[in-house]
Amino acid sequence: MCLAVPGKILTIDDAAGLRQARVQFGGITRVASLELVPEAEVGDYVLVHVGFAISRIDEKEAMQTLADLETMARLADELGPEEAGQEGQ
Amino acid sequence: MAKRPEFDGVLTCPMPVGVHDRIVLGHGSGGKLSAELIEQIFLPAFNNSALNQLNDQAIVDFPGKQLAFTTDSFVVKPLFFPGGDIGSLAVHGTVNDLAMGGAQPLYMSAAFILEEGLEIETLRRVVQSLQRAAIEAGVTIVTGDTKVVEKGHGDGLFINTTGIGTVQRGLTLSADQAVPGDRVILSGPLGDHGIAILAQREGLEFETTIQSDSAPLHTLARAMLDAAPVGAIRCMRDPTRGGLSSTANEIAAKSRVGITLEESCIAVREEVRGACELLGLDPMYVANEGKLVAIVDPCVAGAVLAAMQQHVYGREARIIGTVTESNPGTVVMRTAFGTTRIVDMLPGDQLPRIC
Amino acid sequence: MKYVDEFRDPRLARSLVDDIAKRVTRPWVLMEICGGQTHTLVRYGFDELLPKQIELVHGPGCPVCVTPLEIVDKAISLASRRDVIFVSYGDMLRVPGSTTDLFRVKAAGGDIRVVYTPVEAVKIAQANPARSVVFFGVGFETTAPAHAMAILQAKRLGVTNFYLLASHVLVPPAIETLLESAKNRVQGFIAPGHVCTVVGFQQYEELAGRYHVPIVVGGFEPTDLLEAIRELVIQLEDGRAEVVNQYARSVSRTGNLAAQHAVEQVFEICDRRWRGIGPIPQSGMRIRPEFAQFDAERVFGLEGSGAEEPSECIAADVLMGIRKPMDCPAFGRQCTPESPLGAPMVSSEGACAAYYRYRRHGVEAGMKG
Numbered sequence: 001m002c003l004a005v006p007g008k009i010l011t012i013d014d015a016a017g018l019r020q021a022r023v024q025f026g027g028i029t030r031v032a033s034l035e036l037v038p039e040a041e042v043g044d045y046v047l048v049h050v051g052f053a054i055s056r057i058d059e060k061e062a063m064q065t066l067a068d069l070e071t072m073a074r075l076a077d078e079l080g081p082e083e084a085g086q087e088g089q
Numbered sequence: 090m091a092k093r094p095e096f097d098g099v100l101t102c103p104m105p106v107g108v109h110d111r112i113v114l115g116h117g118s119g120g121k122l123s124a125e126l127i128e129q130i131f132l133p134a135f136n137n138s139a140l141n142q143l144n145d146q147a148i149v150d151f152p153g154k155q156l157a158f159t160t161d162s163f164v165v166k167p168l169f170f171p172g173g174d175i176g177s178l179a180v181h182g183t184v185n186d187l188a189m190g191g192a193q194p195l196y197m198s199a200a201f202i203l204e205e206g207l208e209i210e211t212l213r214r215v216v217q218s219l220q221r222a223a224i225e226a227g228v229t230i231v232t233g234d235t236k237v238v239e240k241g242h243g244d245g246l247f248i249n250t251t252g253i254g255t256v257q258r259g260l261t262l263s264a265d266q267a268v269p270g271d272r273v274i275l276s277g278p279l280g281d282h283g284i285a286i287l288a289q290r291e292g293l294e295f296e297t298t299i300q301s302d303s304a305p306l307h308t309l310a311r312a313m314l315d316a317a318p319v320g321a322i323r324c325m326r327d328p329t330r331g332g333l334s335s336t337a338n339e340i341a342a343k344s345r346v347g348i349t350l351e352e353s354c355i356a357v358r359e360e361v362r363g364a365c366e367l368l369g370l371d372p373m374y375v376a377n378e379g380k381l382v383a384i385v386d387p388c389v390a391g392a393v394l395a396a397m398q399q400h401v402y403g404r405e406a407r408i409i410g411t412v413t414e415s416n417p418g419t420v421v422m423r424t425a426f427g428t429t430r431i432v433d434m435l436p437g438d439q440l441p442r443i444c
Numbered sequence: 445m446k447y448v449d450e451f452r453d454p455r456l457a458r459s460l461v462d463d464i465a466k467r468v469t470r471p472w473v474l475m476e477i478c479g480g481q482t483h484t485l486v487r488y489g490f491d492e493l494l495p496k497q498i499e500l501v502h503g504p505g506c507p508v509c510v511t512p513l514e515i516v517d518k519a520i521s522l523a524s525r526r527d528v529i530f531v532s533y534g535d536m537l538r539v540p541g542s543t544t545d546l547f548r549v550k551a552a553g554g555d556i557r558v559v560y561t562p563v564e565a566v567k568i569a570q571a572n573p574a575r576s577v578v579f580f581g582v583g584f585e586t587t588a589p590a591h592a593m594a595i596l597q598a599k600r601l602g603v604t605n606f607y608l609l610a611s612h613v614l615v616p617p618a619i620e621t622l623l624e625s626a627k628n629r630v631q632g633f634i635a636p637g638h639v640c641t642v643v644g645f646q647q648y649e650e651l652a653g654r655y656h657v658p659i660v661v662g663g664f665e666p667t668d669l670l671e672a673i674r675e676l677v678i679q680l681e682d683g684r685a686e687v688v689n690q691y692a693r694s695v696s697r698t699g700n701l702a703a704q705h706a707v708e709q710v711f712e713i714c715d716r717r718w719r720g721i722g723p724i725p726q727s728g729m730r731i732r733p734e735f736a737q738f739d740a741e742r743v744f745g746l747e748g749s750g751a752e753e754p755s756e757c758i759a760a761d762v763l764m765g766i767r768k769p770m771d772c773p774a775f776g777r778q779c780t781p782e783s784p785l786g787a788p789m790v791s792s793e794g795a796c797a798a799y800y801r802y803r804r805h806g807v808e809a810g811m812k813g
Binding site for chain 2: 534537
């Protein structure tokens with residue numbers, strides 16, 4: 001369930017009292033409603049599900065998650081041949 | 090006997106047909122209105138000595154070779170899309186069906202089924218686009234037909250074609266000829282056409298600069314065949330409806346072999362990926378109209394690939410997989426993680442999903 | 445694509461897998477609840493990556509799969525009406541009803557349109573004032589806010605020909621039902637990250653405490669799921685049972701309050717039948733009486749059919765993780781994506797379809813390019 005994709009807000013439009021954004025997903029752009037994430041701003045990344053942004057991607061948390069993973073990966077690399085030998089072919 | 094029809098290279102813009110700016114049922118009845126349509130729309134566009142005789146069939150010349158013969162129907166909606174329209178698509182689709190057999194495409198028929206109420210200007214645009222595509226592909230539209238159906242029954246415009254070409258004797262390209270060890274080559278990124286169409290579809294629209302990849306591939310196929318001894322290229326197919334998945338599965342089934350594809354070698358444009366991620370689609374199932382897949386003897390794969398990359402429609406060609414003895418009839422994808430999954434045929438069209 | 449590709453990095457995934465392998469000392473049964481997570485696991489061949497002691501079972505997180513048969517039949521009956529334009533997500537089109545499915549109804553001339561967002565359905569209603577536009581609103585807590593917004597928008601715009609056929613289900617009651625069952629084997633859960641994006645994860649803290657099971661809120665990319673699995677293994681090996689949020693870039697403890705508010709305005713909790721499982725109390729959401737004018741069931745006076753699933757379909761056991769698709773005698777034989785007996789074979793997120801499409805038979809290990 002719940003296919004939601006992160007996209008970057010390019011422009012925001014408040015016409016007719018409805019807050020909407022043009023959101024870019026890897027090269028295509030689509031309109032999404034910001035009614036559920038009204039604090040999102042141009043340049044933010046939002047998670048979009050069925051045409052509605054449902055959250056703003058927390059950049060710090062994302063970076064932290066990746067940093068933790070990177071640390072683990074680097075440790076694994078350093079442990080050397082025992083790990084490297086398991087690299088899938 | 091007529092010689093190969095000459096085309097004088099001029100696309101005229103005729104005056105409007107009578108006082109009609111829309112197709113009426115009479116245009117399909119074979120009478121005066123039909124004649125006017127032929128004279129004012131089809132003849133000026135396709136203009137060649139065989140067609141101009143307006144017989145029920147066209148007699149054309151064949152140097153003594155094998156005949157390649159195909160038929161196809163085009164029902165795409167919308168009629169006009171980024172990168173093409175139903176007219177150019179009709180030529181490319183027909184030419185490519187011939188080209189996948191190693192044929193030199195020569196002649197085509199084009200039969201139109203028109204909906205009452207269709208704007209004649211729309212028909213003119215389609216026909217002119219069809220002719221431009223035919224010129225580029227080096228084929229001549231030598232015979233045709235027109236029928237009109239009542240409003241509400243035709244979706245605007247359908248085109249049925251047949252295509253004829255010649256194949257040199259001794260050349261057999263067929264889906265049942267793949268053998269273990271053969272390489273699988275793909276001529277470029279997947280999914281452009283299907284996504285370009287989808288972007289226009291009501292209910293799913295999105296902004297994109299993606300264009301359909303609709304293109305004639307016969308000169309690419311020729312370049313590939315010239316780069317390898319006869320028989321080294323086992324098979325060529327264009328992955329249209331059903332995408333690369335259908336094509337690969339068909340070959341695996343017909344040849345009774347397995348095919349393993351490397352996911353990291355299969356290119357997909359950023360925009361196609363974005364659209365697929367958003368709509369929950371897999372590029373493996375999205376239609377292409379200007380790509381081909383070739384099964385090639387491993388000894389010549391490099392040479393064939395090089396020849397492809399020299400060609401305008403093969404610049405991004407890559408080897409994407411191998412034919413295997415194991416898992417006959419099955420297509421397996423090796424992921425970037427080194428794991429595998431089966432690539433199955435879908436029962437029907439791929440639908441966008443929210444789950 | 446940003447925030448997607450980084451979380452699909454094979455190198456990062458590999459080190460997570462290796463770490464999990466080092467920590468596992470005995471078998472563990474883990475469940476991921478959401479169909480989208482099932483999709484990722486099967487698509488990337490996780491069962492080939494993870495140590496054999498870890499058994500992944502797939503939960504009932506496929507709203508398409510669990511939509512009761514009678515609602516599918518109601519959808520079909522509405523879609524067959526000449527005065528109705530029936531609008532739906534693509535997922536529901538091939539789900540079998542008692543005798544047919546929406547796809548066949550479309551082929552027979554029903555005006556059925558696939559959209560990406562319910563906003564389009566409201567637009568279709570505005571463009572077709574003489575006809576009734578019914579939107580098939582299927583989903584978990586993630587999608588309910590969008591459905592609520594569609595109704596609120598229709599109300600604000602004064603659109604009187606837009607209706608929602610609602611089929612909402614809630615995750616925690618289903619998990620609780622599973623945990624209460626004597627047949628339950630699941631020892632740790634990956635909670636659905638997009639559901640939690642909307643509702644937060646407070647509800648899971650109560651479950652974790654009461655049943656002493658660790659629950660990790662997980663995202664949908666390969667490294668998200670591997671991180672979640674790793675955290676579950678760490679806790680299980682340690683005898684702990686806490687709720688941890690792996691998907692912190694999108695999920696907060698309280699969730700999206702604006703979305704929750706929209707849902708509370710338009711919907712109320714009710715009992716709900718889950719296809720293949722049966723009735724689970726307080727596990728669904730229906731349209732509040734104040735919005736009755738938008739409620740397709742009320743407006744069209746639809747009677748329930750009380751239809752039964754075919755007896756060969758073991759969807760119940762599959763959806764609750766008690767059995768695997770391959771355990772089903774009909775799997776791949778009478779029941780295939782072309783001719784499904786039950787919804788888990790139709791929905792691309794259903795466990796049966798996922799297994800069928802991606803891994804029907806054992807694929808020879810160690811295949812080289």
